[in-house]
Amino acid sequence: MAQAFKTKLRAEGISMVFKRDGNSTSVLDNISLDVGDGEFLCLLGPSGCGKSTLLNTMAGFLSPTGGEVRIDGEVVTGPDPRRIFVFQERGVFPWLTVEGNIGFGLFKLSRGERERRIAHYIKLVGLQGFEKAYPQELSGGMKQRLEVARALAVNPDTLYLDEPFGALDSITRLIMRGELLRIWEAERKTIIFVTHDIEEAVQLADRVVVMSARPARIQQIVEIDIPHPRDISSPRYLELRDGIFEQIGLAHKI
Amino acid sequence: MNSLAQPAKWEKVLWPLLAGAVFLAGWHFSVKYSGSKIFPSPVDVQKGVAELLRKGVLWGYIVDSLRRVGVGFSLAALLGIPAGLILGWYPAAGQVVNPVIQMLRPISPIAWIPLSIVWFGVGDAAAIYLIFLGAFFPIVVASMNGVRNVPSMFRRAGRNFGLKPAQLLAKVVFPAALPQIIMGLRIALGIAWLVVVAAEMIAVDSGLGYLVIDARNSGKRYDLVVAAMLLIGLIGLMLDIAFRRLEKLKSVRWGFRLEA
Numbered sequence: 001m002a003q004a005f006k007t008k009l010r011a012e013g014i015s016m017v018f019k020r021d022g023n024s025t026s027v028l029d030n031i032s033l034d035v036g037d038g039e040f041l042c043l044l045g046p047s048g049c050g051k052s053t054l055l056n057t058m059a060g061f062l063s064p065t066g067g068e069v070r071i072d073g074e075v076v077t078g079p080d081p082r083r084i085f086v087f088q089e090r091g092v093f094p095w096l097t098v099e100g101n102i103g104f105g106l107f108k109l110s111r112g113e114r115e116r117r118i119a120h121y122i123k124l125v126g127l128q129g130f131e132k133a134y135p136q137e138l139s140g141g142m143k144q145r146l147e148v149a150r151a152l153a154v155n156p157d158t159l160y161l162d163e164p165f166g167a168l169d170s171i172t173r174l175i176m177r178g179e180l181l182r183i184w185e186a187e188r189k190t191i192i193f194v195t196h197d198i199e200e201a202v203q204l205a206d207r208v209v210v211m212s213a214r215p216a217r218i219q220q221i222v223e224i225d226i227p228h229p230r231d232i233s234s235p236r237y238l239e240l241r242d243g244i245f246e247q248i249g250l251a252h253k254i
Numbered sequence: 255m256n257s258l259a260q261p262a263k264w265e266k267v268l269w270p271l272l273a274g275a276v277f278l279a280g281w282h283f284s285v286k287y288s289g290s291k292i293f294p295s296p297v298d299v300q301k302g303v304a305e306l307l308r309k310g311v312l313w314g315y316i317v318d319s320l321r322r323v324g325v326g327f328s329l330a331a332l333l334g335i336p337a338g339l340i341l342g343w344y345p346a347a348g349q350v351v352n353p354v355i356q357m358l359r360p361i362s363p364i365a366w367i368p369l370s371i372v373w374f375g376v377g378d379a380a381a382i383y384l385i386f387l388g389a390f391f392p393i394v395v396a397s398m399n400g401v402r403n404v405p406s407m408f409r410r411a412g413r414n415f416g417l418k419p420a421q422l423l424a425k426v427v428f429p430a431a432l433p434q435i436i437m438g439l440r441i442a443l444g445i446a447w448l449v450v451v452a453a454e455m456i457a458v459d460s461g462l463g464y465l466v467i468d469a470r471n472s473g474k475r476y477d478l479v480v481a482a483m484l485l486i487g488l489i490g491l492m493l494d495i496a497f498r499r500l501e502k503l504k505s506v507r508w509g510f511r512l513e514a
Contacts, residue, residue, distance in 0.1 A: 061410060081416040091407050094508035095429040104425075105415035136508045154415060 008037040008071065008158065008190045009058060015066030016053055026215040027053050028064065033209065033218065037157075038188045042201035044244070045211030051194045052162055054216065058192060059085045059160045071158070081105060083158035084151035088167045092135045092147050098122065099131045101146055105154035121149040124183060141172040145179065152183070158190040165200070177203055181228055198248070202241045203230060210247050220247050294477035299484065302477035306465075316489065319450050319461040322378065323493075326385025327446045331439060334390045338397020338438075342431070343423060348398060355394060363388040363449045367456055381453035381461075388449035389442035396438020400431030433501075433509020440497050447490045462486050 016028035027050040035041050043051040056062040058069050060078045069076040071083065079085070084105075092101050102121050106114040122128055125145040135143050144164060151159055164180075165173040181204065184191055195201050201208045208222045222244060226236055278296050285295040294302070306312040341348040363384045374380040404427050412426035454463025462482050469478035501510050 059414070079410070079414040081414065085410070085414050087407050087411070090405075091411050093408065093411075093426070093429070095432065095505045107421075134504050134508065 005034075006037040007034045008039070009035040009192070010070045011035075011054075011058065011067065012070070013067035014054065014057060014064045014069065016050070016057065016062070017065045028057070029215040029217050030067070031216065031218055032067075035190060035192060036206075038190055040184055040191045040204060040206045041193065042205035042208045043192065043194045043211060044198065044201045044208050045196065045216060046213050046248070047196050049211050049213050050216035051196075051211055054211075055085075055160050055162055055192060055194050059083060061085070081154050082156050083160065084154060084156045085160045085162065086147050086151050086164050087162060088144070088164060090143075090167075092143050092150065094135050097132050097134055098127055098138075098146055101135070101150050102153050104150055117153050121153045124152070124186070125149040125179070139172075140168050141176055144168065144176060148180070148183065152187060152189075156189065158192065161191065161193045163194055163196070166195075173200075180204070185228070198241060198244050199232075202237065202244065203232060208244065210244060222247075292474075292476050294480050298477040299481045302475070302481040303485075306478065306481065311465075312485075315461050315465050316485070318458075319454065319463065320489070322381050322453070322461065323385055323443075323446045323450050326382040326450075327389050327443055329382070330386045330389035330393055330442060330446070334393030334442075335397050335435060338394040338435070339401055339423065339428065339431070341394070342398040342401025343427065345402075348402075352398075355391060359391040359395070363445075364452050367453070371457060376457055378458060380457040381450065384453040384457070385446045385449050388445045392442040392445060393435075393438050396441070397431065397435050400434030400438070401427055403434065404430040429505065433506045436500055436506060436509075440494065440501075443493055443497055444490070447486075447493060451486055462489075 011031055011033045014028050014031040015026070018025045018027055031054060043054060045051045053062065057064045058076070060069075060076045060080060060083075063077075093104065096104065099118050099122070102118045103114050106117060109117070118131075122131060125148060127142060127145060127149065130138065130142070135146065138146065148159075148164075161180075165176050168176060177200065180191075193201075193204060202224055205224055208224060210219045210222060211217065212219045222240060224240055226234065226240075230237060282296050285293055303312070341351055366384055366387055367380075370380040370383045374383055408426050408430050409422065412422045417425060450461065451463035451466065454461035455467040458464060459468075462485060465482040466479050466486075469475040469482065501507065
């Protein structure tokens, strides 16, 4: 990273044990991690490893059974509009138009300011001409952009993205990665992005946190020292990607 | 034509008309060849309707029935939707009250007739009370289930944007549950229309239900009985069609998978 590392979020000794029907399952095991201000961090791990659980504790939707999450030094106790969680595109409200969705979190602002922000973010995510459209009239990629716009409109300093492009087709997914990087470069939010896709992580992140299978531990943190736009056939890209493949214990031969 | 082809506009009109014509013809000839002295033919029924119109009672009866349904159904919606929202919102309250609702629900409103006459006397109020009872429970249950079925993702998104519980209920939970609530209202309206006929046979002396029983009691006028029955069916159908237009509103259409 070019700029000096300033901690935005600090996870200290996060553990999570779920108790169900008398059985207890350890999902997160003593995870400590610092996320820099304005950093793009990917949490990478196999499906079901607990990376979503970690993201949910960072967002305040779940309280960890051990340890704590601090943001700007404050302990996280619940969700907060300063940090918005983006689901797969299913999180947009189907009863509101594109405008209504983007304006959803802006109820405290004056009408003029609200309209200005809505217009700004419609433009930023390229949904001009669809202001009055309902989500069911939009494609999957458009819905995903709408959800990102709704999140950005409240001007949060952190975005949590939980496999946001998982439900999109592979071409749309590639386009959306480019869009997200463009938006990130324009707005410089701290982004914590959960994925199980190694390529996606290496294309997007400043650092990739590789997690083990359940109970999740941090296996390795890989710094992706390639400037954007990244050449995904460059030797360094392939080297980093293959390193992670090996780390996870996969040979990439089919 | 394969099953994916959209029927042409004329087909949508033609087939129901044809089915109607076949039905009327079948009815006409079965009355004619069975030599029934009681069951009226379509022509008798048509004459009966004309007679009722001439006497000037028909419109009054229709308006009376619609008014009772309108009042009873509106009261049921006005009380039932908030009750259902609260029961769905507070699972503990739902658990306490739900067994009572589930026990009262299968009791036909008809069974309430004696009590409603004791409480409200013979007249409009008793009939409206029965309609209210018939419509209230489906509305409560649909609203309650609507709230319970709101995906947790929507609630979480609402909380994430800093909504307080009352705002969350008004801005997220209610609109998310609205398609189910509308479905419940539609079912309730159908029930209300069934109940008004029964209520009017006993508790009042006007309306389409009264027409059915009065035509039989005063001179065995089965032409008028069948005429009233057909009118009840027709108006019920029109109420349902009118109500279905609500489902086409854009802010709720997402909740209805079977698009016409």
